[in-house]
Amino acid sequence: MTASESRRVGSWVEAAPAPLVLVIGPEELLSVRAVEAIVSAVRGAQGSVAVTAFSAAASSRGDLRAATSPSLFAEPGVVVVEEGEAMNDEFLKDAVDYALSPDPDVVVILRHSGAVRGKRALEAWRAAGASEFLCPAVKRDSELVEFVEGEFTRARREVRPQAVRALVDAVGGDVSELAGACRQLLDDVAGPVTEEAVSTYYGSRVNATGFAVADAAIVGRTEEALTLVRHALDTGTDPVPLVAALASKLRTLATVGAARGRGLDPKAMGLAPWQVDRARRDLRHWEADSLARAIESVAYADAQIKGAGRDPQFAVEKAVRTVASLASH
Numbered sequence: 001m002t003a004s005e006s007r008r009v010g011s012w013v014e015a016a017p018a019p020l021v022l023v024i025g026p027e028e029l030l031s032v033r034a035v036e037a038i039v040s041a042v043r044g045a046q047g048s049v050a051v052t053a054f055s056a057a058a059s060s061r062g063d064l065r066a067a068t069s070p071s072l073f074a075e076p077g078v079v080v081v082e083e084g085e086a087m088n089d090e091f092l093k094d095a096v097d098y099a100l101s102p103d104p105d106v107v108v109i110l111r112h113s114g115a116v117r118g119k120r121a122l123e124a125w126r127a128a129g130a131s132e133f134l135c136p137a138v139k140r141d142s143e144l145v146e147f148v149e150g151e152f153t154r155a156r157r158e159v160r161p162q163a164v165r166a167l168v169d170a171v172g173g174d175v176s177e178l179a180g181a182c183r184q185l186l187d188d189v190a191g192p193v194t195e196e197a198v199s200t201y202y203g204s205r206v207n208a209t210g211f212a213v214a215d216a217a218i219v220g221r222t223e224e225a226l227t228l229v230r231h232a233l234d235t236g237t238d239p240v241p242l243v244a245a246l247a248s249k250l251r252t253l254a255t256v257g258a259a260r261g262r263g264l265d266p267k268a269m270g271l272a273p274w275q276v277d278r279a280r281r282d283l284r285h286w287e288a289d290s291l292a293r294a295i296e297s298v299a300y301a302d303a304q305i306k307g308a309g310r311d312p313q314f315a316v317e318k319a320v321r322t323v324a325s326l327a328s329h
Helices: 028-046 063-067 089-100 119-127 141-154 161-171 175-188 195-206 210-218 222-234 239-259 273-285 288-308 312-326
Strands: 009-011 020-024 050-055 077-082 106-112 131-134
Touching (some): 020 028, 028 106, 028 175, 050 063, 089 119, 141 175, 161 273, 175 195, 210 222, 222 239, 222 312, 288 312
């Protein structure tokens, strides 16, 4: 078996020391956590660790080999190379050369966003058996929900599904902010984390988020939905996530509606059980034709706010009003 065939590839949560480590992906928080986990593992095994960090974008020829030389105090060494996606030609040559004879007593971590730059270096490290830990972007609503659930699972704490939903709605799509919010709840709340606990800490942010707007519009509460969306826009909320939340809700309705009569398997649909239950209730307000028209109206609004129109706020309000009017009461 060759080095490339035996090398380890996994998620950022599995990050572990190896002579060559690639931490790949655009999600900064996950990348930082992967590096911290590796350094912590080396320190735990050896009692101490010497960490050297430098940028691949500002590297000079020979910097990598110099950084991996034995330290004065002979401590276990970890070298962290940042900005791999912007590496200069000097580092590229160093990285390819180093892959031919890596020091087995030093852990070298290359952080890279996954962009095209540096592909030759990545291929050389993979061929040499580098461990690779992935840090994919966390953008879609389902990914944000999964991330929050994972934060509580890793902390071995119970969190109610409604609390996860409320937290994502309140904090939004910034993974670092979500992680901070989870940490606050873990530190301050005793026992299971509930929707009430999230409301206590983030209630002022929950009430005017995209999914609160979408929830009201989906069941035909026009005035409530318009009040929420206007408040959100007035307080600086970007129109894009508002429309994205509305589109996500409608897609979920369409997915669950299409599966009726064929068995509702949440996992097969890529949904959580509570999302399916909620969609089944909300579908009482919808017929197939009206749902299709609502989806078209939101797609049109999405195009308008992303450059096709002149007034993104008007486009959002129109989409909300259209969806609410199409829902039967």
